[in-house]
Amino acid sequence: MQKKLEPIEAAKQFVNKYFPSCQGALLAGSVVRGEATETSDLDIIIFDENILSSFRQSIIDFNWAIEVFVHNLSSYKDFFESDYQKARPSLQRMVSEGLIIKDNGVIEKVKDEADKILREGPEKWSFEVIKIKRYFITDALDDFIGSNNRAEELMIANTLADLVQEFILRTNGCWIGSSKWVIRELKKFNPDFTTHFVNAFDTFYKIGDKTKVIKLVDEILEPFGGRLFDGFSLGTVNEQNNIKG
Structure with missing residues (x-):
């Protein structure tokens, strides 16, 4: 050869x-x-x-x-x-x-x-974008906490990990990545957080313990108001007023 x-x-x-x-x-x-x-x-x-x-x-x-x-x-x-x-x-x-x-x-x-x-760096996220991202992270977290189906939990965890890495990087003005670049961009942002992130999901994947993932998600949402469900809406002002009425 x-x-x-x-x-x-x-x-x-x-x-x-x-x-x-x-x-x-x-x-x-x-x-x-x-x-x-x-x-x-x-x-x-x-x-x-x-x-x-x-x-x-x-x-x-x-x-x-x-x-x-x-x-x-x-x-x-x-x-x-x-x-x-x-x-x-x-x-x-x-x-x-x-x-x-x-x-x-x-x-x-x-x-x-x-x-x-x-x-x-990337364009800064607006308050409205952050609010939408908080809602979808909360929605995925609620599904994760409530699920008792192992196959479904694995898929929800994958979605949650992707939402979390995007949120922490974008709210800190950092570029994001996909696949192996997720970890590379997280390390560039904060090596300690990256260890925390990997450990939380690795613990769930290995032994099914959700505690660290839940704690991690709450920690990244807390500076922006925490989990978001009640009062969240998408659509026109008139549609929002109709729901409130």
């Missing part, structure tokens, strides 16, 4: 083979952060003015699984905006951390844009 190339060399050969006329290319992901595992792939970002629209493709070459994210010199901006609105700056992170594989004078500008977005 052919020897596996070093990540940077494989990335260079990939760019030369598939995108020789591109204006810029970056290698990002776990291999750049020094966190690569046996199953890690190469994340390569391409900037090519001749590409009509962005696309993503997965291939295997040079003995590597490769994920390639292809943009022209303006399409990446739409992804930056979409990621910003979701508070999950995936492309911005990749661009910011990425090692330059090729640059014909375009990479610095894109990196500066990504760094600025990451530095300034």
